[in-house]
Amino acid sequence: xxxxxxxxxxxxxxxxxxxxxxxxxxxxxxxxxxxxxxxxxxxxxxxxxxxxxxxxxxxxxxxxxxxxxxxxxxxxxxxxxxxxxxxxxxxxxxxxxxxxxxxxxxxxxxxxxxxxxxxxxxxxxxxxxxxxxxxxxxxxxxxxxxxxxxxxxxxxxxxxxxxxxxxxxxxxxxxxxxxxxxxxxxxxxxxxxxxxxxxxxxxxxxxxxxxxxx
Numbered sequence: 001x002x003x004x005x006x007x008x009x010x011x012x013x014x015x016x017x018x019x020x021x022x023x024x025x026x027x028x029x030x031x032x033x034x035x036x037x038x039x040x041x042x043x044x045x046x047x048x049x050x051x052x053x054x055x056x057x058x059x060x061x062x063x064x065x066x067x068x069x070x071x072x073x074x075x076x077x078x079x080x081x082x083x084x085x086x087x088x089x090x091x092x093x094x095x096x097x098x099x100x101x102x103x104x105x106x107x108x109x110x111x112x113x114x115x116x117x118x119x120x121x122x123x124x125x126x127x128x129x130x131x132x133x134x135x136x137x138x139x140x141x142x143x144x145x146x147x148x149x150x151x152x153x154x155x156x157x158x159x160x161x162x163x164x165x166x167x168x169x170x171x172x173x174x175x176x177x178x179x180x181x182x183x184x185x186x187x188x189x190x191x192x193x194x195x196x197x198x199x200x201x202x203x204x205x206x207x208x209x210x211x212x213x214x
Contacts, residue, residue: 035067046077056115060122068131075137082116082145120149127155136170143174157188165198172204182212
């Protein structure tokens with residue numbers, strides 16, 4: 001059995017040798033024949049709050065799993081792992097000013113949450129999943145992680161025309177979160193508003209288009 005510190009060590013090294021062992025166990029669990037065990041590994045990665053490149057790669061691969069539950073859980077985990085932490089409150093004291101005489105520091109390692117953005121190409125490929133709830137999870141994750149990838153926004157805008165109201169509602173919120181220039185999204189949102197019949201989607205479209213009005 002792994003030491004108790006093994007799983008938290010995926011976020012920051014706390015026990016020598018535990019990080020690699022914990023990672024290997026989780027990746028192996030995502031290849032288990034039993035769906036329940038694959039889902040358990042995904043939940044453990046998500047609960048850790050961050051994942052390194054090999055774990056993100058495993059989650060990206062799981063977007064092609066034979067189980068829709070696994071694919072959906074992987075998309076949800078990637079979104080959570082890549083969502084920035086809340087900003088510090090005003091009451092939090094600022095960090096100390098840098099010492100001009102101090103020796104230069106080594107380049108900072110890639111922030112743990114930023115690895116999730118490496119899965120954007122896999123999320124784009126998964127946006128056509130045949131399972132509607134999984135497509136919704138993928139579109140939501142793209143809204144959170146996709147900015148900076150030129151291929152992500154067209155996928156979100158195309159989802160505004162999905163046959164599933166659930167997908168369309170998710171896509172509207174994902175476009176909002178994506179934060180693209182209104183010039184890139186307004187035309188597609190107007191077209192969606194003209195054809196939309198679902199009350200929730202209609203209200204959300206009206207709200208987001210109102211934000212574009214000077």
